[in-house]
Amino acid sequence: MPRLGRERVRRRQAVxxxxxxxxxxxxGPGRGRQGHGAQRRIAGTAVARRCRxxxxxxxxxxxxxxxxxxxxxxxxxxxxTVPLRMENDMATHTAAPRQRWRRYGTSYLMLLPxxxxxxxxxxxxxxxxxxxxxxxxxxxNAPEFQGLxxxxxxxxDDDRFxxxxxxxxxxxxxxVGIGTLLSLGLALAFSGSSWPHRIMRTIFFLPSVTxxxxxxxxxKWIFNPGDFGLANTAMTWFGGRAVEWLATxxxxxxxxxxxxxxxxxxxxxxxxxxxxNTIPQEYxxxxxxxxxxxxxxxxxxxxxxxxxxxTYVVVTGLIxxxxxxxxxxxxxxxxxxxxGVLDSGLMIVPYLYDQGFTHFKLGYAxxxxxxxFLIIFALSMVNLRIGRALKEL
Numbered sequence: 500m501p502r503l504g505r506e507r508v509r510r511r512q513a514v515x516x517x518x519x520x521x522x523x524x525x526x527g528p529g530r531g532r533q534g535h536g537a538q539r540r541i542a543g544t545a546v547a548r549r550c551r552x553x554x555x556x557x558x559x560x561x562x563x564x565x566x567x568x569x570x571x572x573x574x575x576x577x578x579x580t581v582p583l584r585m586e587n588d589m590a591t592h593t594a595a596p597r598q599r600w601r602r603y604g605t606s607y608l609m610l611l612p613x614x615x616x617x618x619x620x621x622x623x624x625x626x627x628x629x630x631x632x633x634x635x636x637x638x639x640n641a642p643e644f645q646g647l648x649x650x651x652x653x654x655x656d657d658d659r660f661x662x663x664x665x666x667x668x669x670x671x672x673x674x675v676g677i678g679t680l681l682s683l684g685l686a687l688a689f690s691g692s693s694w695p696h697r698i699m700r701t702i703f704f705l706p707s708v709t710x711x712x713x714x715x716x717x718x719k720w721i722f723n724p725g726d727f728g729l730a731n732t733a734m735t736w737f738g739g740r741a742v743e744w745l746a747t748x749x750x751x752x753x754x755x756x757x758x759x760x761x762x763x764x765x766x767x768x769x770x771x772x773x774x775x776n777t778i779p780q781e782y783x784x785x786x787x788x789x790x791x792x793x794x795x796x797x798x799x800x801x802x803x804x805x806x807x808x809x810t811y812v813v814v815t816g817l818i819x820x821x822x823x824x825x826x827x828x829x830x831x832x833x834x835x836x837x838x839g840v841l842d843s844g845l846m847i848v849p850y851l852y853d854q855g856f857t858h859f860k861l862g863y864a865x866x867x868x869x870x871x872f873l874i875i876f877a878l879s880m881v882n883l884r885i886g887r888a889l890k891e892l
Contacts, residue, residue, distance in 0.1 A: 632865035642862065649866035660867065662842055663850040669752055670846065671820040674759040679812055681760060682767025683805075687797075689768070690775045700772065704765035711762065715829040718758045719745075745830060748843035755844060758826050763819070767812045774808035775801070810886035814879050821875050824848040847871050 632649055634642035653660055685703055689696040706714060721729040722744035731741040744750055778801065786796045827849045831839045837853045838845025847867065855864030 628865040628868060631862045632869050634862045636862040637859045638861050639859075645862075649863050650870070653863070653866055653870060659842065659845070660847075660850060663838070663845045663847050666752065666838075666842075666844070667821060667823075667846045670755060670759075670823065671817060673752070673756045674763075674820050675813060675816040677756065678760045678764050678767060678816055679809065681764045682812065683771050683809075685764065685768040686771030686775060690772050700765075700768065703768055706762045707766040707769075709762075711825050712829065714762050715758065715826050718754075718826075719830055722754055745844075746840050748839075748841050751839050751843040755823070755826055755830070759820065759823065763816065767816070770808055770812055771805065774805045778804050806886060806890055810882065814882050817878060817882065818875055821871065822848055824852065828852070 631642060633646055634644050635649075636642040685700075689699045689703075723729075723731070724741070724743045724746060725731070726735070726741060728741075728744075730744060734741065742750075744754060782800050782804075783796055786800055791799065823846055827837070827839075827844050827846050831837055831844060836842065836845075837849050837857075848871070851864050851867040851871070854860045854867065
């Protein structure tokens, strides 16, 4: 190094108050600017963080790459270069089916036993009965296909089926209507949380959890036509005479309705009690403030808010009433006619049973079953539509 240069460096280092790393005096014009570089770096980092894309904010468009080493598609000679991100997306897309199989394959394998039982005990019997409804089949010989003959004979020529259909509609309307009203009344009467209300709810609910066969045998003993039947015994106590309850055509349907209502009103009561407990008390307080009485509160508040429960009770009761079988079979068991005297208690399902397993007309019985299914399905859809329309009012 020349002499002049060494002297200049020595003088520069000898100046008091100057930091040789900064190149400026502490009390000079640049005092207080030592941290400006760090501040600029921090500010730059914050700006970059704000500009970083997030799931809710896309990256702002830019004509230049984000950094000098950013990957660009190759435009020169040679094979094209695929960006790294595109390669990762392709690998993820290829591995997605395998990952889904690993995730859900075990669940599907666990469902196979249930699906097998479902197909074997529900899907196959339904499909087989639908096929048999178009055939003449006695259970021994091969089915003989005859098209819509079973349905034509059933709807236009079978007077006994039409009689059973009329009895069934009468039974359904009476049992579902009376049962729903009694269930709602019991729920309103015993919806409290006190122990007397709990005991009464338990008493009325017991028939719903008791064997239907045992209940039907009990009712058959009550209306036994002999002198040892409970109803006839009570009649003789009050000076009356014994009545042939189950042999009188005009009393058959009312007795069957009584048996159905007594056995099912406890279940509907529990559903209505649950619905009443979900109604906020603020609605009743607001109605009382507006001057509404008890009847107006029931009509304007309780009934509209119980429409979903009512729809469920009516639909399930309708399906069960159309499929009544145990009561008719047990009450008239031992007689020559499954429907009682003059078919006064004949319903659709007992008639189906009689045709299929007494006269061995399995194809005709299958046609009856599918007609019953269509009737129940249509009435259920109508009921659901009515309930939905009332809910939107």
